[in-house]
Amino acid sequence: MYKILVVAPSWVGDAVLAQPLFRRLHQRHPGLILDILAPSWSAPLLRRMPEVHEVIHHSFGHGELKVTERYRLGRKLARAGYQQAIVLPNSLKAALVPLFAGIPLRTGFVGELRRGVLNDSRRLFKERFPLMVERFALLAERPGAPLERPVPFPCLAVDDATRRATLARLGLEPRRPVAALCPGAEYGPAKRWPVSHFAELAGKLAPEFEVWLIGSSKDRAIGEEIRAAGGACINLCGRTSLDEAIDLLSGAALVVTNDSGLMHVAAALGRPLVALYGSSSPGFTPPLSQHARVLKLDLPCSPCFQRECPLGHFKCMIDLTPDQVMAMVAGLRP
Numbered sequence: 001m002y003k004i005l006v007v008a009p010s011w012v013g014d015a016v017l018a019q020p021l022f023r024r025l026h027q028r029h030p031g032l033i034l035d036i037l038a039p040s041w042s043a044p045l046l047r048r049m050p051e052v053h054e055v056i057h058h059s060f061g062h063g064e065l066k067v068t069e070r071y072r073l074g075r076k077l078a079r080a081g082y083q084q085a086i087v088l089p090n091s092l093k094a095a096l097v098p099l100f101a102g103i104p105l106r107t108g109f110v111g112e113l114r115r116g117v118l119n120d121s122r123r124l125f126k127e128r129f130p131l132m133v134e135r136f137a138l139l140a141e142r143p144g145a146p147l148e149r150p151v152p153f154p155c156l157a158v159d160d161a162t163r164r165a166t167l168a169r170l171g172l173e174p175r176r177p178v179a180a181l182c183p184g185a186e187y188g189p190a191k192r193w194p195v196s197h198f199a200e201l202a203g204k205l206a207p208e209f210e211v212w213l214i215g216s217s218k219d220r221a222i223g224e225e226i227r228a229a230g231g232a233c234i235n236l237c238g239r240t241s242l243d244e245a246i247d248l249l250s251g252a253a254l255v256v257t258n259d260s261g262l263m264h265v266a267a268a269l270g271r272p273l274v275a276l277y278g279s280s281s282p283g284f285t286p287p288l289s290q291h292a293r294v295l296k297l298d299l300p301c302s303p304c305f306q307r308e309c310p311l312g313h314f315k316c317m318i319d320l321t322p323d324q325v326m327a328m329v330a331g332l333r334p
Contacts, residue, residue, distance in 0.1 A: 002029045003080065005103065006095050007087040008038035008046065010062055011186070012242070012261030013285065014041045014125070016268050017133040019154040020071055022051035024140035025086075027148075033309040035080070037097060044243035046263070058097075061198060074100025086139050092117065111134050132285050153160050153288040154268035158250040166247040170239065172212075177253035179209035180271075181233065182262040184219030184227060188307025190279035191258050192315050195225045201256065202231035205329075209254065213237050213261065214245050256325060259285070267292050272332045274325055276331040278316035293328050295320060 004025060008015050015038065028166050033053045036046050040057040047055060058073060062064055074097045085098030089109035095117040098106045107120040115121055122143060129135050129147065133154075138147045167173070183198050185191035202211045210231035213223040227235050240248065246265055249255060255266040255273045259280045265303035266273050267287035275287045277296035281303040286294060296302075302316040309316075 001031055001033060003033045003035070003086075004029070005056075005077065005080070005082045005085045005087065005101075006036050007033065007098065008036050008042065009088050009151045010039050010042070012042055012045060014088070014132065015045055015155075016154050016261070016264035017047050017285065017288070018136050019051065019156075019268070020133055020151050021086070021088075021136040021140050022049060024148055024150060026051055027065070028140060029297040033223040035082075037077075039235055040142055045156070045246065046243060048158070048246060050157055050281045060093070067096065071100045073097050076102075077101040087118065087137070088136055105224055109135070109139075111215055111226070126239045130330075133288060135316075148265050149260065151183065154264070155270070155294040156246065156250075156268045158247065158269065160199070161233060163247040163251055166240075166244045167251075170236065170244070172234075172248075174210045174251075174261065176208065176210045178248075178251060179211050179256065179268070180214050180252040181211060181226075181254065182257035182260060182266070183222050184215035184237065184262070185258040186216075187260075187280075188316075190306050190308050190314070192222070193258055193262065193276050193320065194314075195222060196229055197317075197320070197322050198226045198231035199231035200260075201325055202226065202233040204322060204326055205254075206232035210234070212248065212252075213278075214248055216242075254329060256329070263287050273334070276316075276317070276320060276325070276326050278302060279306055279309070281305075291332070293332060295324060319327070 035054045036052055036058045045054045046052050078101045082103045084105040085103040087095045090111035092112045092114045095114045099117050105120055106118045108118045109124045110121045129171050133151055205211050211233045211235050215237035217238035221238035223235035244265050250269045252271050255271045257263040259277050263275050267289035273292040277295050282326045297316055299316050
């Protein structure tokens with residue numbers, strides 16, 4: 001019986017993009033037990049992946065070294081008998097727990113002074129593997145072996161009874177198709193479509209759809225601004241766990257979202273999706289679904305990959321109009 005521990009990324013969207021790796025590992029190792037080491041906030045997402053046996057929580061925040069805590073967790077995991085660890089983040093600290101656990105084969109890409117920590121270090125040829133999902137999936141293969149193509153799209157499991165329970169808890173009884181708008185983006189404001197645009201779009205969608213705003217507690221204020229600006233919508237930002245947000249998105253007839261973790265969740269649920277890109281690039285982390293469409297302007301200054309617009313004009317998002325989104329929505333319908 002082969003046992004693998006995967007050290008997952010901290011970002012929700014990146015965790016979604018790791019699922020094709022999990023699937024390939026099961027193909028290569030029949031009967032595999034695959035456990036995931038991840039922050040607690042992404043655990044509900046990972047439990048929606050049938051390839052995952054157990055999610056092991058850690059409490060390390062972004063950028064936190066916490067060597068003593070990592071050592072203690074590693075020694076605890078040493079008893080699990082993993083034969084291999086695959087470390088997806090490129091940092092040194094992400095590779096410490098498998099080292100402290102004494103896992104004999106520790107796989108990952110070369111990066112940040114960790115050649116001695118990983119004993120199966122792979123060189124990444126970025127031009128050959130431009131997509132994050134490809135880079136993750138490549139780590140399932142033997143060193144030097146080609147990537148198994150095509151890389152499958154992520155696909156999250158949804159239980160109808162759980163979805164109905166989530167609707168009941170929130171007092172939601174949709175009588176029209178639901179359009180879910182996701183106005184947040186954890187990385188920073190340069191990824192966020194303007195509040196006024198979301199409000200105008202909500203008004204344009206309202207005659208046909210019941211419009212819900214979905215996001216984390218950090219997006220609650222943005223949701224209130226959209227609603228106050230005249231958006232005909234229900235602000236659910238901050239009222240749901242990630243688990244419940246997945247349930248709500250799974251029943252949406254349409255999703256319009258910034259480049260965010262919820263964008264990747266909606267894509268993995270197969271929802272009709274319009275993804276809005278400004279400072280980031282779909283050439284690296286696109287929504288992986290046949291039902292997704294990307295809207296972007298390709299300005300000379302984008303993608304800049306900055307948290308805030310370095311030029312101060314934010315044209316990459318301001319000049320994306322609600323009418324352009326509506327035109328793309330019309331193209332998504334059968």
